[in-house]
Amino acid sequence: MSLPRSRLLVLVLGLLISIILYLLLPAIRQGMNEPSLEVRKMETIDNGKHSEANLTIRTGKVTGDSPAFYREALQSGKDGSIKKRFELVLLHGQSFTSKTWEDLGTLAIMLTHGYRTVAVDLPGYGESPDSELVKTDKGRIDFMLHLMNTLKIKNPVLISPSMSGRYSLPYLMQHSEKIKGFVPIAPTGTKSYTTDQYSKIKTPTLIVYGELDTNLGTQSLTNLSGLPHHSVAALAGAKHACYLDKPKEFHDALLVFLGKLQTTEYEK
Numbered sequence: 001m002s003l004p005r006s007r008l009l010v011l012v013l014g015l016l017i018s019i020i021l022y023l024l025l026p027a028i029r030q031g032m033n034e035p036s037l038e039v040r041k042m043e044t045i046d047n048g049k050h051s052e053a054n055l056t057i058r059t060g061k062v063t064g065d066s067p068a069f070y071r072e073a074l075q076s077g078k079d080g081s082i083k084k085r086f087e088l089v090l091l092h093g094q095s096f097t098s099k100t101w102e103d104l105g106t107l108a109i110m111l112t113h114g115y116r117t118v119a120v121d122l123p124g125y126g127e128s129p130d131s132e133l134v135k136t137d138k139g140r141i142d143f144m145l146h147l148m149n150t151l152k153i154k155n156p157v158l159i160s161p162s163m164s165g166r167y168s169l170p171y172l173m174q175h176s177e178k179i180k181g182f183v184p185i186a187p188t189g190t191k192s193y194t195t196d197q198y199s200k201i202k203t204p205t206l207i208v209y210g211e212l213d214t215n216l217g218t219q220s221l222t223n224l225s226g227l228p229h230h231s232v233a234a235l236a237g238a239k240h241a242c243y244l245d246k247p248k249e250f251h252d253a254l255l256v257f258l259g260k261l262q263t264t265e266y267e268k
Helices: 005-033 037-046 098-104 106-112 137-150 162-178 195-199 216-224 247-263
Strands: 055-062 068-075 087-090 116-120 157-161 181-185 205-210 230-235
Touching (some): 055 106, 055 137, 068 098, 068 106, 087 106, 098 106, 098 116, 106 116, 106 247, 137 162, 157 162, 157 247, 162 181, 181 247, 205 247, 230 247
Parallel strands (some): 087 116, 087 157, 181 205, 205 230
Antiparallel strands (some): 055 068
16 A cells, blocks of 8 residues: 555655765764864863953054054953053964964953053064065164054063064164063074174073974074073974964963062063
């Protein structure tokens, strides 16, 4: 006896649904077990005792001949303010922008430890338009001076990975008195200066590099070791962008360095 057509259709649909669920079940289980990128970001930030409820990322632009986009983490305590120690300026490498530091949790982590932290898109990267005025060392120094003055940043700790050494190193050489601390992360351009020039810089420095970075990492370590007040953080198992490979180790080393700046008197 044949089944009614309507009942046969229901059976076929039920069979198709069963097959689809069977095929999708492994993916569903994997998705339940693995945290999303956003969850991983929050876990990184949570390591810095971050409270999402009172943290926002402010963006803005520094106007002028070479406009610059920036990001800054803001957090309010019960009294509407946060007690700040001193200021950090984060530059970036060739393949990155200020968004990298937001995604890594650095803006949030540093702020929750009391440091005003500003991440900048250098000209021609991210949201900052390119500028002919930053094609020379003098132009890049002027850019840094204008950036600091406009954002009212005084004597910051300057964090400079890779390509951004084209900005940070000339600025350090000309205005080291305006930098409380220097954190070069395998920067470019270290060969452009002599041992004598390095020896005259009294700015406390944390040289950071990945142990697997045998190019700019080792080259910058050799050259920057001429800075008289330096310490070294070698991140094991990390490549050129070592702060991405080992974010916890990077943040820990940075916080230790900042803590020493907070409590130790350095000869200037």
